[in-house]
Amino acid sequence: MATAIVEGLGYTLHTATELPLLRRIVAEGQRRAALSREQSRKAAAQLAVPPLGGLLFSCSLEAPFRAAAVFFLAVTGAALALRTPLGPDRCGRARASPAQGRGLAGLRYVRASPYLRYMLVWFALVNGAFAGLGLLLVVLCRGRGASLGEIGTAQAVGSAGAVLGALACEHLTERLTGARLLTASSGLLVAGAVAMAVPGPAPLTGIAYAGALFLTPAVNVAFQHHLVRTVPDEPTSRISLARMTAARSLNWFFLMGAGALADRRGPLLPLLALAGRFLALACANHVCRPASAER
Numbered sequence: 001m002a003t004a005i006v007e008g009l010g011y012t013l014h015t016a017t018e019l020p021l022l023r024r025i026v027a028e029g030q031r032r033a034a035l036s037r038e039q040s041r042k043a044a045a046q047l048a049v050p051p052l053g054g055l056l057f058s059c060s061l062e063a064p065f066r067a068a069a070v071f072f073l074a075v076t077g078a079a080l081a082l083r084t085p086l087g088p089d090r091c092g093r094a095r096a097s098p099a100q101g102r103g104l105a106g107l108r109y110v111r112a113s114p115y116l117r118y119m120l121v122w123f124a125l126v127n128g129a130f131a132g133l134g135l136l137l138v139v140l141c142r143g144r145g146a147s148l149g150e151i152g153t154a155q156a157v158g159s160a161g162a163v164l165g166a167l168a169c170e171h172l173t174e175r176l177t178g179a180r181l182l183t184a185s186s187g188l189l190v191a192g193a194v195a196m197a198v199p200g201p202a203p204l205t206g207i208a209y210a211g212a213l214f215l216t217p218a219v220n221v222a223f224q225h226h227l228v229r230t231v232p233d234e235p236t237s238r239i240s241l242a243r244m245t246a247a248r249s250l251n252w253f254f255l256m257g258a259g260a261l262a263d264r265r266g267p268l269l270p271l272l273a274l275a276g277r278f279l280a281l282a283c284a285n286h287v288c289r290p291a292s293a294e295r
Contacts, residue, residue: 013176016237019228023236025084032225036169039217043166047159109235110242118288119223120246122182125281126189126216128250129274132258133193134158136274137209139267145204154206166217168274178222179289185215186282193275197268 026034056063110116137158141151172181192212196205223243227236254274261270 012241012244015078015240019240020087021226023228024039024086025082025231031228032173032221033170033225035221035228036166036173036218039166039169039221040163043159043163043217047156047163077160083248107242109239114288115226116239120242122281123243124246124250125161127247127279128254129277130213130216130275131190131251133196133209133253133272135255135258136262136267136271137196137205139262140196140271141202141205143267144199144202144205150202153208154202156286157203157206158209158213161207162213162217164210165214168214169218169221172215172218173221173225174279176218178219178226179285181215181218181222183282183285185219186278186285188215189278190275190282193278197271197275234245 016130022031022034052067056067101276134155137154137268138151141154147156176184189212192208192210195208195211200203227239231239258274260271261273
């Protein structure tokens, strides 16, 4: 537990400093591309590292942890090798007392921006629903007679959809505004969830799941690029943390709800409930009309 807490704190610091440091390390005209390529690297790592971890674990119980320690040391060395001044940018700080200023800087920015308010709610609902959708992918495939290997294939296909979406980020974000990406992503979420309800072999169910995931990396990049372009350093850090918190805040609820409904009524009912949730978000995009991340 102590180790997990330390690692979680490290990840939190990484999330808080990532975008402000990107602003200093990467030239302004290259930031959208840098964010897109970072999404590609993360998605590729999420696809490749679990099998690698399993392989190392089969060699010895300590091997995955030793490898992770080596990777973290390499990252630390790369960070120490940076020669670019990394701030902080004191000119961008709010001129207020600590009690009234810095502690609430991120909250004030979110409260004052309809786009930020809407997106934090969107991330919370979509990421929570994705957690439930991932559970239902396994339950659906198992209920249709799929073997464990076929279920693993369906999950791998779904992860590949996220990787392909991340690889397409740079192309998509150059040609579509943040608002259009949000609308298209919401439509794919509905279509993917409904397609998963259609009986079929596990790989086809995995393809439907992959379709639902495809545009979400581009939405992430559009949101991050908006923060890098328009928000000073300190609020950027706090808004990034707020986004991370929002994105994970409802996972437990959707997982428990999807599991409980699947136990009582079968997996189709919670799946259609999630599709209805996605449809409501798609309609909200047109009713609320969140400002484009490009503005």
